[in-house]
Amino acid sequence: MCGLTGWVSTHATGAGAAHLRAMIHAIRHRGPDESGEHILYAGDATPEVALGHCRLSIIDVGGGQQPMGDDDSGTWLIYNGELYNFVELREQLVALGYRFNGASDTEVVLQAYRCWGTDCVTRFRGMFALALWDGPGQRMFFARDPFGKKPLFFLRQGATLLFGSEIKSLLLFPGAPTAVNENALCDYFLYRYVPGPQTLYAGIEKLPPGSWATWQDGALQIETYYRPPDRRPRPATPQPADPVAGFLSHLEDAVAVRMVSDVPFGAFLSGGLDSSAIVALMARHSARPVQTYSVGFAEARYSELDHARRVAKHIGADHHELVLSADDLMQHLPALVKYRDAPVSETADIPIYLLSLKAGESVKMVLTGEGSDELLGGYPKHAFERYARAYQWLPPLLRSHLIAPLVRALPFRFRRIKTALANLDLADDRQRLPRWFGALSHDERDALLDLPCADERNDGATQFACSPGNSVLRRILYFDQTSWLPDNLLERGDRMTMAASIEARMPFLDERLAAYVSALPDRYRLRGHTGKWLLRQAMHELLPASIIKRPKIGFRVPVDLWFRGPMRDYLYDHLTSADSRTRHYYHRPRLDAVLSEHVDGRQNHEKLLWTMLNLELWHRHCLESAAP
Known part of the structure; x- marks a missing residue:
C-alpha cells in the first residue's frame, strides 16, 4: 500500500526534484516506511516524466522499492495497492520466459504490462491504482481497480498532466489552480459527496473505477474495462x-x-x-x-x-x-x-x-x-425502492396536500418512513436514487442555495446507465x-x-x-x-x-444530539458568523429555518447540517490553505 504522484509533459516544465519531493511529502502518511523518485527530463521529441512514491510495506518488506524500472524495456512503474493473485500471475509469467529479481507484487504488475499490455489489468485480482511509463511506446499508462478502492486524480495544465493518489500533492505543482468547481458544488448538495469524475476543485478529476487511461502526445484517452455485473x-x-x-x-x-x-x-x-x-x-x-x-x-x-x-x-x-x-x-x-x-x-x-x-x-x-x-x-432503501412506481400512481394532489404534510409532522423516530415517502414521490431516477442517502432533492437544494445550479440530467452518467430491462433491485x-x-x-x-x-x-x-x-x-x-x-x-x-437476526442499524454518530448540545455554538459559528466562508451560498431565511428547526427539536436536519458544516471546513482548511 502506497501513495503515488508525479507528472508527464510534452516539454520541459521547469519543475524538478525539489517539487517532486514536496509532492511526495504531502502524501507521506500513505507510505511512511520509505520513498523514492525518478525523473526523465525532456529531450528532443522526448516527454518529461516525473514519478514519486511513498511506501507502506505489506508484501516483500525488504524489497519492492519504487519507482521500479525494467532496464530491458525502459518501463517504469509506481503502484498503489495489492494484487491478491500475484503468485499465480508470477508463475504464468515465469512460464512465458519472464524473469524476476524479487518477491513483490509490484514486479508482477511491471512484467504483466510488458507481457499483456493494457489488458494486464483484466487479469489482476485486487485493489490498485498505477502509473506506468512505457518507454518504447513513449506513453504513460494509468489504471484503477474495478470497484475504485484505490484513488487516482488528474489535473491537466496545457501539455502537462499531473497525477496523484491525493489532490493535495497536485496543488503543490507550480501554477496549480485552486478554484471551486461550481457544478460539483451544486451536485454536492444532492449527493452529500461529489459524484465522479468531478471533484470540488475546478480542473481536477478522478479516474473512474474500472478504467484505464493512456497519455500520449499531450492527449489523455480513458477507457472502461469493467462494469459491475448488476448493470x-x-x-x-x-x-x-x-x-x-x-x-x-x-x-x-x-x-x-x-x-x-x-x-x-x-x-x-x-x-x-x-x-x-x-x-x-x-x-x-x-x-x-x-x-x-x-x-x-x-x-x-x-x-x-x-x-x-x-x-x-x-x-x-x-x-x-x-x-x-x-x-x-x-x-x-x-x-x-x-x-x-x-x-x-x-x-x-x-x-x-x-x-x-x-x-x-x-x-x-x-x-x-x-x-x-x-x-x-442490505439497506432499507433496497426494499422501499420497489414501491416507487406504485406510489407515483396515486393522484398528485393526494400525495402533495394530504400525505406529504402528515409525513413531515411525524416525529424523528419515524425517520425511515419519512425518508421513504419523500423519496418515493420523486419520479425521476436521477433525483430519487441519489436522495435515498442524499441531503436534498433538486427543489429543496434550489430553495436553500443562492447559486445558479443548472438542472442537468446527464443521460450518459455511468451510475444511471443500466439496461432498460433490469430489475428494480439490480x-x-x-x-x-x-x-x-x-x-x-x-x-x-x-x-x-x-x-x-x-x-x-x-x-x-x-x-x-x-x-x-x-x-x-x-x-x-x-x-x-x-x-x-x-x-x-x-x-x-x-x-x-x-x-x-439483528436489523441493520448503520454506524451512526450522535451528531443530531451534539448539534443541539456540545456542538451547537461550533455549528452556528461556522455557518452564520462573519467569518463564515460559505454563508453567501445560502438564502439566509432558509438557513436560519434549518438551524432553528433542528436545535429546537422540531425536525432532524443532521445530514444537511453536517453537509454544510463540512463544506465550510473544506473552504477554510483545504481551499484557502492551497491558494498561492
Missing part, C-alpha cells in the same frame, strides 16, 4: 445446486486471499453482520486469535460495543475498544477534511480514523465489511456500486485508514464474488424486507443467532 439483467445461466454453499465458498476464498501479508493484521468489528462475518471467516484461517477493533460512544443507544464484544468472544478474538465523544469530533474534523481533500460526507469518518490510529499501534493492515450492503442489498444496486460506493464509502475508507498509515482490505468487493451473486435470482439478496438473505443463511453455523 444488466441476470444472465440466463443454470442456478447452482446449493447457492448458499457456493456463496460461502466464494466469500471464504475472498477473505483467505486478503489475509496474505508479511506484517501483522487484524479486522474492524462493528458488531453488525458484515464485519462479524469477515472476522468469523478470518478465524478459520488464522492460527492465532484475530486482532479486532471496535468503536462506540457514551450515548448507549448509538453504541454497538456490546454486540462487537459478543462476536469477539464467540470467535476467541483479541479484542480492542475505543469510546468517542463530541470533543473528539470537533478536535479532529478539520484535520480529516484536509486528509480527504474534500468535505467529510459521513460522520463515521472520524470514528474510522481514530479506530485506525488505535489499530495502527499493533497492526499495519485490517479487513473490513465494506461493500456488503451494496453487493447484497438498478439501485448498480447505482450504489458505481456512485455511492466509490465516491463516498471507499473514498472514506481509503483516506481515513491511510491517514493513520494502515491498509484496509474489503473481501465483499471481490469481482469473483460479485459475479457469483449477480448471477443468482434477486430473492437470494432480498426477501420481503429482509436484506442480505444469502449472507444471513451462510452465517448460521458461524455466528450467534442474535447477530444474524
